Amino acid sequence: MNGITDKLVELYMDDLLPRRDEVLTEIEATAALRDIPIIGPAVARVLYQYARLIDARRIYEMGSAIGYSTIWLAHAVGSQGKVYYTDGSSANAAEARGYFERAGMTDQIEILVGDSMALLDTLDGEFDLIFNDVDKHQYPEAFHKAVPRLRRGGLLITDNALWYGKVARDDADKYTAGVRQFNQLIYAADDLYPTILPIRDGLAVCLKR
Numbered sequence: 001m002n003g004i005t006d007k008l009v010e011l012y013m014d015d016l017l018p019r020r021d022e023v024l025t026e027i028e029a030t031a032a033l034r035d036i037p038i039i040g041p042a043v044a045r046v047l048y049q050y051a052r053l054i055d056a057r058r059i060y061e062m063g064s065a066i067g068y069s070t071i072w073l074a075h076a077v078g079s080q081g082k083v084y085y086t087d088g089s090s091a092n093a094a095e096a097r098g099y100f101e102r103a104g105m106t107d108q109i110e111i112l113v114g115d116s117m118a119l120l121d122t123l124d125g126e127f128d129l130i131f132n133d134v135d136k137h138q139y140p141e142a143f144h145k146a147v148p149r150l151r152r153g154g155l156l157i158t159d160n161a162l163w164y165g166k167v168a169r170d171d172a173d174k175y176t177a178g179v180r181q182f183n184q185l186i187y188a189a190d191d192l193y194p195t196i197l198p199i200r201d202g203l204a205v206c207l208k209r
Contacts, residue, residue: 004162004198017041023103027068038068039133039159043200047131050155050205051076056128059083060149062116062142063133067096067109073131074100074108083109084123086116117145126151132158136175139182147192150208156192158182162202 020028020041031038039047051059051073057080059073064085073083087093093113100109112119116134130146132139139158146156161183162168166176186194186206194206 004165004200004202010200013042017045021103023099024068024071027066027071027099030066031068036065038065040200043159043203044069044072046197046199046203046205047157048072048076050157051129054128054153054155056155057081058125058127059129059131060120060123060127060146061085061131061133062120062146063087063135064092064096065133066092067099069131069133070096070109071099071103071105073129074103074105077108079108081108084112084119085109086112086114086119088113088115117141120145120149127154129155129157132156133160135178136160136163137178139178140185143182143185147189147206147208152208154208156186156204156206156208158186158204158206160201161196161204162198164201167202 047069057077059077061070061084064070064087067085070083070085077083085096090113093111097111100106127149128151130150132142132146134142150156160179163176163179167180167183186192186204191209192206193209194204197203197205
């Protein structure tokens with residue numbers, strides 16, 4: 001629960017979701033037990049849906065934790081696609097690799113360990129979709145890194161765009177400031193068409209024109 005949507009409505013929506021496969025269900029349970037931030041199934045379905053809508057074949061993740069969103073995106077791109085997992089923790093990457101192997105997704109996923117924005121500079125070409133879920137104070141930097149690397153018609157999708165509702169209050173911490181600045185940047189960008197969806201903790205979906 002995040003304080004953005006009505007708790008009863010959120011529970012109702014969660015109850016509607018079909019059961020996930022064994023690997024995704026295990027990651028959800030592990031994340032809840034160890035307080036690991038993952039996007040959860042409701043947001044994951046939106047990611048999957050948008051990736052399929054634009055026929056994404058090349059996806060870059062900025063911050064992947066233990067690979068929950070990566071698996072959803074790998075399902076979306078199919079056997080001919082590629083999802084680039086990035087995380088600063090080698091332990092997270094090793095755990096994620098185990099899940100990818102069990103899910104049969106190793107051919108579609110490339111694991112990169114380190115700073116996701118620096119790693120982006122090591123790759124050539126454009127991406128169909130970039131999913132941004134780095135530390136919130138880094139959101140403005142992520143904006144400047146990601147947008148030039150998207151193809152026209154591609155999507156920049158960003159989690160936590162409403163940041164527990166703090167963006168609408170007087171909170172002045174660096175994380176809230178980073179999310180606020182990011183939201184201002186996407187709505188001021190001439191080459192983006194953004195929408196913030198008030199699902200879970202807010203999901204910003206930006207179409208590159």
